[in-house]
Amino acid sequence: MQQGIAEVNSEAPIGIFDSGVGGLTVAHEIMRQLPNEKIIYFGDTARVPYGNKSRETIIRYSRQIIRFLRTRNIKAIVVACNTASAFALEEVGKDLDIPIIGVVRPGAKAAAEATKNRRVGIIGTEGTINSQIYPDVINEYASGIAVVGKACPLFVPLVEEGLLDDSITKEIAERYLRGLREADIDTLILGCTHYPLIRGIIGEIVGDKVKLINPAYQTAISLKDLLDKEMLLSRRTATGGRHEFYVSDTAEKFKKFANSILPFAIGSIEKINIEEY
């Protein structure tokens, strides 16, 4: 038996990473749809946020994180951060001998399928919007769709401050989303893992007729398809709390946020020095 095959087997864990806590919304959806899988989650809390940093820097950070995740003998990688998916996925995928998926492609596909009037909105970080990746990928799935993008840089700090249902968040959202409301879109991609946490406010502003796409849901479906195709789906029974969590800064704040998102209490969170990878 070859070493490569011996190392990557269906009972190995799935590595998921994000700039910080936001990717837990993706991890949660994967846990829900793939309850037999064990997850190794890494949140880069010492260098968060990624949304306003350069492509070059995000690629370097992603490579370090993948080197760390591979020390845990993972069978696949999920880039649970839109900015890292936009800037780094293609580049880091070149070197890899295990499957890797991001959140952009599944979200773009879902939007291309959902739109009736062929007008889609996308909101995200500056990095994600400026990369133009969503318009590009949406038009791979269905050409001729008009895509209107809007960067919403204050949403992440507002969510991190816990202002999820707050008049200030509403006012800022109103300002960011005004143009989208007037652009006659019928589908809006929540292109940053923090945004589903304020989907109520976003939905109120853009109105009932606009379908909100949360790429986390579609990413879990795509991951399942991919693992199935590669014969890598776990055959265990549900693992519950055996997942492992790692961060690059101290664990306290991460733990609090994680316990508010996940349906079980996180046991241990280990801090590692990601710069060493």
Added chain:
Amino acid sequence: MQQGIAEVNSEAPIGIFDSGVGGLTVAHEIMRQLPNEKIIYFGDTARVPYGNKSRETIIRYSRQIIRFLRTRNIKAIVVACNTASAFALEEVGKDLDIPIIGVVRPGAKAAAEATKNRRVGIIGTEGTINSQIYPDVINEYASGIAVVGKACPLFVPLVEEGLLDDSITKEIAERYLRGLREADIDTLILGCTHYPLIRGIIGEIVGDKVKLINPAYQTAISLKDLLDKEMLLSRRTATGGRHEFYVSDTAEKFKKFANSILPFAIGSIEKINIEEY
């Protein structure tokens, strides 16, 4: 002549560092008060912000930056970031054979001298406020002063988004500062380098009778005293634009902000990989 003395001479530059662009408000004040000095500025834009990260991480980052600055043969270091001054200054100072100062001590001293009713307010990042360093240092200068602290975590992203004179910034400031207005303070320290850029809004809310302390101004005075005492004041004539600027992420955004703060256009900004130091 000993090597140490030969290397650190009065014509060597001063190293200044910050988590990003905020410290330029301090650099600017130093350029104004010490026009003969050459400055090497480093902004850690790849890992910004520092305000919500741990003491341990901020100490590691500060050590790396100091190792980089020392490759430029500097004669003194200014920690132009309140969070790094609060968490790391004492620790990194232990290893150093050149003078180092932060922004906390000069700001605290100015507040202790300014207050008449012995009630001082301090606003800053979560890290700076939770460190309790301002109350501790203020009471070193004058015991029995009541210090009321308030973390204002959204101010930095608001300033970075350029919402300097905006209704949203006013509303958030109103919420953060309400308690301070009711605490009967007569002096308020702007304990984060970004805050002087919204001092107008802050001043309106706390009222005319509250004196605002900008530690940048006091830091430049303290630096001048320190260099004078150590016989390290430059005897050159004004250097103008010969300062050097370094960042850990790409230079574009930094350059834009820098050119809005500094009275001259920055020529080159060099990106370096700070993790290698």
